[in-house]
Amino acid sequence: xxxxxxxxxxxxxxxxxxxxxxxxxxxxxxxxxxxxxxxxxxxxxxxxxxxxxxxxxxxxxxxxxxxxxxxxxxxxxxxxxxxxxxxxxxxxxxxxxxxxxxxxxxxxxxxxxxxxxxxxxxxxxxxxx
Amino acid sequence: xxxxxxxxxxxxxxxxxxxxxxxxxxxxxxxxxxxxxxxxxxxxxxxxxxxxxxxxxxxxxxxxxxxxxxxxxxxxxxxxxxxxxxxxxxxxxxxxxxxxxxxxxxxxxxxxxxxxxxxxxxxxxxxxxxxxxxxxxxxxxxxxxxxxxxxxxxxxxxxxxxxxxxxxxxxxxxxxxxxxxxxxxxxxxxxxxxxxxxxxxxxxxxxxxxxxxxxxxxxxxxxxxxxxxxxxxxxxxxxxxxxxxxxxxxxxxxx
Numbered sequence: 001x002x003x004x005x006x007x008x009x010x011x012x013x014x015x016x017x018x019x020x021x022x023x024x025x026x027x028x029x030x031x032x033x034x035x036x037x038x039x040x041x042x043x044x045x046x047x048x049x050x051x052x053x054x055x056x057x058x059x060x061x062x063x064x065x066x067x068x069x070x071x072x073x074x075x076x077x078x079x080x081x082x083x084x085x086x087x088x089x090x091x092x093x094x095x096x097x098x099x100x101x102x103x104x105x106x107x108x109x110x111x112x113x114x115x116x117x118x119x120x121x122x123x124x125x126x127x128x129x
Numbered sequence: 130x131x132x133x134x135x136x137x138x139x140x141x142x143x144x145x146x147x148x149x150x151x152x153x154x155x156x157x158x159x160x161x162x163x164x165x166x167x168x169x170x171x172x173x174x175x176x177x178x179x180x181x182x183x184x185x186x187x188x189x190x191x192x193x194x195x196x197x198x199x200x201x202x203x204x205x206x207x208x209x210x211x212x213x214x215x216x217x218x219x220x221x222x223x224x225x226x227x228x229x230x231x232x233x234x235x236x237x238x239x240x241x242x243x244x245x246x247x248x249x250x251x252x253x254x255x256x257x258x259x260x261x262x263x264x265x266x267x268x269x270x271x272x273x274x275x276x277x278x279x280x281x282x283x284x285x286x287x288x289x290x291x292x293x294x295x296x297x298x299x300x301x302x303x304x305x306x307x308x309x310x311x312x313x314x315x316x317x318x319x320x321x322x323x324x325x326x327x328x329x330x331x332x333x334x335x336x337x338x339x340x341x342x343x344x345x346x347x348x349x350x351x352x353x354x355x356x357x358x359x360x361x362x363x364x365x366x367x368x369x370x371x372x373x374x375x376x377x378x379x380x381x382x383x384x
Contacts, residue, residue, distance in 0.1 A: 017332035019286065019316045024278025028334075036332070040278065 014044075018053060032062070034069070052086045059091075074108075131162025132185040134176075134200060136192025137169055139218050147217055150234050151191065158241040162187070167196075174203045187211040187374075189240060194224040194261070198353035201250070201371060202257045213240050213374035221354065224261055227294050229376030239376040246379075248305040250370035251292045254362050259353045260305075260371065262291040263364060265341065268348040270360060272312060274336035281344075282332075286316040290339055290364060293381060305381055308368045309335040338365040 014032045016022050021037045028044040034054045041059045042048070048062035054069030061076045068084040075081070077095040085103035092109045100106065133155070139148060155161055163185065165176055177188065177200060188210060190197040197214045204210055215236040216225040222232060230236050251259040265288040272280045272288070282288070290312055293305045303311045314332040341350070343360040350358050 014334040015332055016280075016334070017314065017316065017330045019283045019330050020314055020332045021281045021283065022278055023281065026278045035330075 016054075050087075130185045131160055131187045131189060132180045133162060133164045133189045133191055134173075134196065135164065135166045136190070136196045136218055137167045137171075139192060140166070140168075144218055147233060148191075151215060151217065151237060154234050154237040158237055160237075160241050162189075173199055177203050181207055181210060185210075187213065189213045189215060191215045191217055193218060194221050195353070195355040197224060198260055198355060201260050202353070202356070204250075204371070205252070205256070205258055208370050209372070211243075211245060211372045211374060215240065223294060227380045228373055229379030230374075231376065231378075240374055242374075242376075244375050244377075245372050246306070246375050247369045248371040248373055249292055249308060250367040251290070251310060251364055252367050253352055253358065253364050257352075257356075258367065258370070259292070259364075261293040261353050262289050263350050263352050263362075264289050264354075265348065265350045265360070268360070269344045270348065271342045271344055272314075273340040273342070274312070274334065275338055276340075280312065280314065280332065280334070282314050282316060284316065285345075286314050288315075288341075289313045290341075292366070303381065306369065307335075308366060309337055310339060310364065310366050311335050312339065338363070340364075 014028050014030060016034045016036045016038065018035045022039070024040045026038070026040065026042045029046070030044070031046045032044045033049045033051065034056060035051045036054060038056045038058050042056070043061040046063055048060065048065040050056060050067045050069040050071065052068045056069065056071045057073060059073045060071065063078050064080045065075070065077045066082045066084065067087040067089065069086070070088045072090045074091045075089070075093045080097045081093065081095040083089065083098070083100045083104040083106065085101040087104040089105065090107045094111045096113065098110065098112060135148070163180065167173065186209070188200055190200050193216065197212065201212060214225050214228070214230055216222040216230060216232040230239050248260070251263070253259060253263070267285045267287065269282065269285045270288065274280065290310050291303050292310055293303060312334050316330045340363045341360055348360045350360060350362065352358055
């Protein structure tokens with residue numbers, strides 16, 4: 001999903017390095033890699049990767065996410081969320097698909113499957129059958 | 130109509146042979162125009178404004194990147210002017226290489242081919258323009274992006290705000306027509322106390338408007354490698370402002 005940041009040459013990724021602190025409301029339209037610290041909110045329409053030493057004190061929104069660091073805040077992932085073994089999440093999660101590795105710590109409420117439909121939504125033809 | 134600006138460093142005798150060959154080639158290719166041989170006493174802004182008022186539409190720098198940047202910096206109110214470079218003399222030729230223009234006489238053929246591409250310009254404190262990069266060396270500063278968020282390095286680092294490419298890390302190319310400026314924050318950190326080898330910790334993001342504040346005393350930044358300005362400063366992108374003559378071997382990332 002992501003390339004090695006040391007071989008980085010193009011501007012199709014946003015990287016918040018280990019020695020940098022981001023404060024405020026970040027809105028991105030490309031892949032985001034967080035290796036440092038974030039305070040505020042973070043939103044991207046593409047993929048998000050949080051590396052093992054990263055610390056996020058923010059609400060997070062992304063298309064797909066791979067978490068290996070620490071997050072204090074709610075997460076809203078449109079498609080796929082992957083919690084790796086070093087992940088520590090304190091907050092509520094809303095996602096479509098989730099995978100949690102052995103060793104990940106998760107304190108919060110998980111809401112999954114946004115496409116669930118009630119009985120009223122089932123087409124009338126199927127009800128009659 | 131063409132106007133050629135010869136760099137003041139080309140007055141040296143060792144460049145005279147190359148200058149004569151370039152002038153002959155320009156005449157052969159039918160792209161001859163007005164010539165200004167710059168000296169340290171010349172006011173470049175005045176010379177360019179006079180030339181543009183007389184109907185010149187193509188300005189060619191014969192010299193290094195700094196001369197091209199100096200010419201480009203005064204074109205705030207002239208968006209239709211075409212810019213080119215014939216790399217000659219003492220470098221750097223980093224911008225010329227990015228634009229795909231070869232050094233010396235063969236650059237005349239590239240200029241005559243007139244492959245024109247539109248680039249964004251960076252505007253510094255709402256005054257002068259820059260083509261390539263603003264460099265802030267070994268300074269602890271806070272960077273405000275799009276008035277939405279701040280990036281703060283935890284220690285003094287090498288920061289560049291670039292439109293085309295950096296002079297120090299020339300392999301980090303950028304797309305000069307994407308309507309954004311790239312921010313690179315590089316911090317070299319030793320791997321361990323007994324080894325001298327260092328790892329490069331890189332931060333990168335893009336923004337349209339950037340303000341840089343110093344966090345420790347007074348600091349300066351270098352614009353396009355030749356002009357020093359004092360922090361704090363604000364820079365933003367002026368989309369599709371420059372028209373550059375480029376060559377086939379251009380290196381920057383295209384859309």
